[in-house]
Amino acid sequence: MDGSHSKEGRLEIFHSGIWGSVCDDSFGHTDAIVACRQLGFRCLSNVQVYTEGGFTTSKIWMDNVSCNGQESYLKSCSFGGWGKHDCSTGENVGIRCYGGCAGDLWLVGGNIEGRLHIYHSGSWGTICDDSFGSQEALVVCKQLLLWTQNYRTTIVQFYTTGHGNGTIWLDDVACNGNENRIADCAHRGWNVHNCGHSEDVSVRCYGSYSSDEGT
Structure with a gap:
């Protein structure tokens, strides 16, 4: 969309x-x-x-x-x-x-890339780029079902775009790569951060569809 x-x-x-x-x-x-x-x-x-x-x-x-x-x-x-x-x-x-459901993710701006938002306590908010790396981006792509039998993510990237709004829900996210949801990774706590929206993180999930799957 x-x-x-x-x-x-x-x-x-x-x-x-x-x-x-x-x-x-x-x-x-x-x-x-x-x-x-x-x-x-x-x-x-x-x-x-x-x-x-x-x-x-x-x-x-x-x-x-x-x-x-x-x-x-x-x-x-x-x-x-x-x-x-x-x-x-x-x-x-x-x-x-x-x-939305607690912990749901959304990439604002595209189907496979965009500024990362997460749903918590009835509202959408952003995630800070502090400590955010390829392991965290991989978990994001998996949670967004961009790592399935129908769409296989081959490259993940993360970058800082800023310009978000609302609450900054997560900071210092640290995943081991085996989690299925970003909220299951270690982090400082909900709405506990030292960031501004200029540090909002974005994610790209590069890959290809193997069947008629995407909307």
């Missing part, structure tokens, strides 16, 4: 080596729940659907999507077939995902 904040944007799906959009025909609340779930929002409080026109994508992959709400992946829902549609790029669907 590519939107004005970390929980909204134009919905895209990866198929046959290409990212493409989803048409808004018949796309509704239940379909958005499945998309948000695949994007890592396990504890949703609300979803919204809107049309995001004016952006040209190389492909429109899905049209007339119809989910029952129990699916884990958007591709498991009924739709007209890959690349079969009667839509223009002015009918690209956008979604907003509200809520």
Whole structure:
């Protein structure tokens, strides 16, 4: 998703080596729940659907999507077939995902890279770059399901971008690489830090999809 904040944007799906959009025909609340779930929002409080026109994508992959709400992946829902549609790029669907579970992560700004945010005590906040390294970035990529049988991360990178907002939730994070969630790594404690938002850390998870998996 590519939107004005970390929980909204134009919905895209990866198929046959290409990212493409989803048409808004018949796309509704239940379909958005499945998309948000695949994007890592396990504890949703609300979803919204809107049309995001004016952006040209190389492909429109899905049209007339119809989910029952129990699916884990958007591709498991009924739709007209890959690349079969009667839509223009002015009918690209956008979604907003509200809520989160404790310890959930989000990369603000992209699907596989961006400023790292974590959900705690009902709000999203950032993680300081102090002591943050490749082991910590690896755990982030694993938690974001960017290290699975369908997407294999081959390179992880971390860098400082700053410009975040809200609470700085974690500082001096130290992982051994075997953890599945960044909150399970050692750290100073929630909201215990000596950082400013200029030290907000970002992560890149480089790799490739082995099947039609991504949104």
